[in-house]
Amino acid sequence: MSLELKSGFSFDYENLFGEGKVTAADLKSFEADLKKAHEAMKVMRKTGFVAGHLSKDGEPEKVLFSELPYIEEGHLNSPKSIARLSKLTASVQNRVDAVVSLGIGGSFLGNKVLFDVHCGEFWNSKSKAERDGFPRVYFSGNNIDPRRTTDLIEHINASAKVASCHGEKRPYHVMLLLISKSGGTLDTMSNFMVIYEALKKNPEVEVEVIAVTDPNEKQPTLLKKLATEQKWPTYSVPDGVGGRFTIFCEVGLTLAACIGFDIEAFLAGAKAMDQVCQNDDIWQNPAMLNAALKFIASEKHGRDIEVMMPYGDYLKSVSEWYIQLLAESLGKQFDKQGNEVCYGRTPVVAVGTTDMHAQTQQHQEGKLNKIVQFIRIQKWDVDPVIPDAFPSAPKLSDISGVTMSQALDVALQSNADALASNQRFSAVFNLPELTPYHLGELLYMLAMSIAYEGELANVDAFNQPGVEGYKRIMGPKLQALKNK
Structure with a gap:
């Protein structure tokens, strides 16, 4: 049957x-x-x-996850938002060396699904050409683990050193994709601050941040305020979509854009x-x-x-x-x-x-x-x-x-x-x-x-x-x- x-x-x-x-x-x-x-x-x-x-x-409170598959004007996923994600793809490809996706709950689990299905286990070991110019991807912020966080920082610094030894005449470019609706998520923000500060101290590493957070301008969250002050680009963790459903919105789709995943399909x-x-x-x-x-x-x-x-x-x-x-x-x-x-x-x-x-x-x-x-x-x-x-x-x-x-x-x-x-x-x-x-x-x-x-x-x-x-x-x- x-x-x-x-x-x-x-x-x-x-x-x-x-x-x-x-x-x-x-x-x-x-x-x-x-x-x-x-x-x-x-x-x-x-x-x-x-x-x-x-x-x-x-x-x-509204429940809006059933709207997400429909790319329409006025929807959370609109033609404009999808076009902006396409621009993110173009911006990352052949420019960013590594993306660190920082999130917990659905902001980690959903993004890991998209990465695993599209990239597989050995993605980061492939050459840039084999990755079609897309960056290596790492996940953090899904646990407060001092050893792994330190290992990740050391690994990125080592990758930057290897790149410079192979004749790269520019800093190793790392994008921190920071995902938190409130900006107060302990697990995610503690990892972010440790990684951000450590990488900023390395002259061989150039760091940029994209914040995925509550888009409310009138009552901005901690992360929204920080992103505005630091002039970080922002994407939305929308109201009406619980974390476990966010794989279909910009929470998941920003990571998808960074690896060349077919969002529209x-x-x-x-x-x-x-x-x-x-x-x-x-x-x-x-x-x-x-x-x-x-x-x-x-x-x-x-x-x-x-x-x-x-x-x-x-x-x-x-x-x-x-x-x-x-x-x-x-x-x-x-x-x-x-x-x-x-x-x-x-x-x-x-x-x-x-x-x-x-x-x-x-x-x-x-x-x-x-x-x-x-x-x-x-x-x-x-x-x-x-x-x-x-x-x-x-x-x-x-x-x-x-x-x-x-x-x-x-x-x-x-x-x-x-x-x-x-x-x-x-x-x-x-x-x-x-x-x-x-x-x-x-x-x-x-x-x-x-x-x-x-x-x-x-x-x-x-x-x-x-x-x-x-x-x-x-x-x-x-x-x-x-x-x-």
Whole structure:
């Protein structure tokens, strides 16, 4: 059983729906709730409002992530903003040697997805020509780690020294892409200040800063004020788009611009998915179907852990991005009426085939509380054939003669079949190819699925009050430490 779109993207739910799994009767029992959830999505798209959603200040707040795929005048992503991102691409290419992307939460996780899918692990080891003139990329600000931050500074300084020794007659050009809506994010700003000050002291390094922050001019944030004073170019962390959804706005798209990622194709995939997800028929709406099956699997069958298991190393960051999306959106103590419900499914990162040798024992024989969600790439842009390198070793000869992707598919299907044989739930998202368009489809479908599930669970999927709790405690503790 599979829902396939015209693009070739499909959601295979055979091992999640049917006898002994989520049944048609289960779906029927939630029919009214599903209709209500779908109507809420229509209202969200039209007005930006979601019933029961309040900002951290307790005020009604628009939810605008569903606008982001549409490049239109008056939208957060407009023809003007996309053109400005294109200019950023042109400015960076063949001029900037290294970009340090500084952010945490969605400002790190989303950007890491775009980097991994487009660039891969060995990007920074390639020559400038092999990178088509685009800079090396490093990530920081996603943890307060003194050793790694120091290592990063030393590495950049060493790269500058190597460049000068190879006849470069200009400073090594480093762009700090600083992402913080408020400018007070401890993790990000502490790393930024340490790196900024250290690099500024090196005469072989030239530093520029781009600030991605709240664009409000009337009540500027700390970072907006700083950017204005320092004359740093700014891009927007817009109101109405929580960090976990910002991969589709300038938070993610500025980094995309710095690596030559196809922004318009990415948003086109998200737009196509949004249009499909406007279908009233659950069997033709992948986000609503995905949300319904997983919500019911949790509430009626106790499967309240979702193992996100893409088959591909460079998709691990997709799983990590999804962890925040699911955890922050749905892990809520209270429902929209203020009743204590302690709702939430627990997300787990896995990668196939790696975690078939690490986690699968638990998936296969542990508690019946999990859904394993696979992601499969149908056609890889490179696909070596496994050679018969050692004919005298029969066991090795047995695995030769097939492509690596064929072996990967066999592993995934074997995992799914084994799980199904022992009453374990799983499903597969199939991407025709790993392109910006299909990535946009996948990530947007996951975001919209979370919006649907919030309505089904009657919790606010767009706030994060639990995150504010530790922040209120941490501020005074830091001040007390400084005052000692």
